Amino acid sequence: MKNLGRFLIALGAWLVLLYAWPVMHHAQPTADSTQSRVKRHTKLTHPQNPLLKTQGPAKFINQPATKLVAQYGQPVKQSVEDGLQSRWLFQLNSRHYVEATIDDQTGTTQQLVVIGQDNAIKPFEFGQSLKAITQITTIPANYELNLHEQKFQIELNETQQRQRPLIAFKNKTYAILVMQKGGVATVVYLNANCLLQSNLYPVTSMTPVPVPEVATGQSQQVDDERQLALLQYCQTLRLNAKLPELRSDVLLEADQLFLATLKGAPKTLLTDAGEQRLKRAKQQRQMALPQKLTEADFTTKALEDYQLTNQQFFYFEQPVSVQQLIFERQTNPAFYRAIHDQAYQRIQIICTEGHTLVVIGE
Structure with missing residues (x-):
């Protein structure tokens, strides 16, 4: 009887261990998985900057200047600065102002300044309030730019977010909305190179900022x-x-x-x-x-x-x-x-x- 009793006790202990081990073994990975999910969730608290569909004058940036002519007509004034770049003026009347910066080597549009109630700046409008803009897109405080296989981090302070918010488009171009008296007064469309060279927003990364070529002399x-x-x-x-x-x-x-x-x-x-x-x-x-x-x-x-x-x-x-x-x-x-x-x-x-x-x- 004693031997039978010892056998039953040993059998019971073995069965408890047999069934408990998988439970104990499963519990540990669950904790690890939970921690892993928490870590992944933490990374997602900083989403990528919203990119707007490329539309309006943003579609002309980094494109041949001939597309500007098709849209706005022949420029009424052109000036060449030491063979580095040209500035073209379009639609010269008191209701419009369109100025383009053209890279003379590539023949592409680098920057476009647009002013005037009659000029389309979709999806925005002249006189539009900051509140109305934020209903179209968010205005992040941080941006990451890629240029010449390098990454640049720029940061907007609260004043810059209110007075000259920066918008990014899907074609890797940008728009600066210049606010005056509570509404959009001017829009500057430009590529990453022009944006960095403008020094409008501080570069927080340690990446060297490209230095613009300066024309020598004024003709x-x-x-x-x-x-x-x-x-x-x-x-x-x-x-x-x-x-x-x-x-x-x-x-x-x-x-x-x-x-x-x-x-x-x-x-x-x-x-x-x-x-x-x-x-x-x-x-x-x-x-x-x-x-x-x-x-x-x-x-x-x-x-x-x-x-x-x-x-x-x-x-x-x-x-x-x-x-x-x-x-x-x-x-x-x-x-x-x-x-x-x-x-x-x-x-x-x-x-x-x-x-x-x-x-x-x-």
């Missing part, structure tokens, strides 16, 4: 194109703001003499403070934000001699471009007043030898 053709583009830009935004078009004064002989004297013999025109300001402007010529002189920097006699009394004028030692105004208009009083102040009815813009003179009056 009169480039100055003429810049002068025309600046005037058209001001007129288009004024009409979009429902303000009357500015009257553009013709270039007077007195203005030409004024600029020639300012370049050759500035001491005959400037006050002591004006001389110091001009000296600083020359030293800071390469800065992104143009340094300016105003009528307060000139003597009363100089203003009378050159018929510049009772007018506001701004002289910039370096070139002023439309792209600068798009992103820095509120810090450039000359153009900000010309665009937004209905008291002004006249404007004169003179670009010569890389310098810029803006005269506005009532």
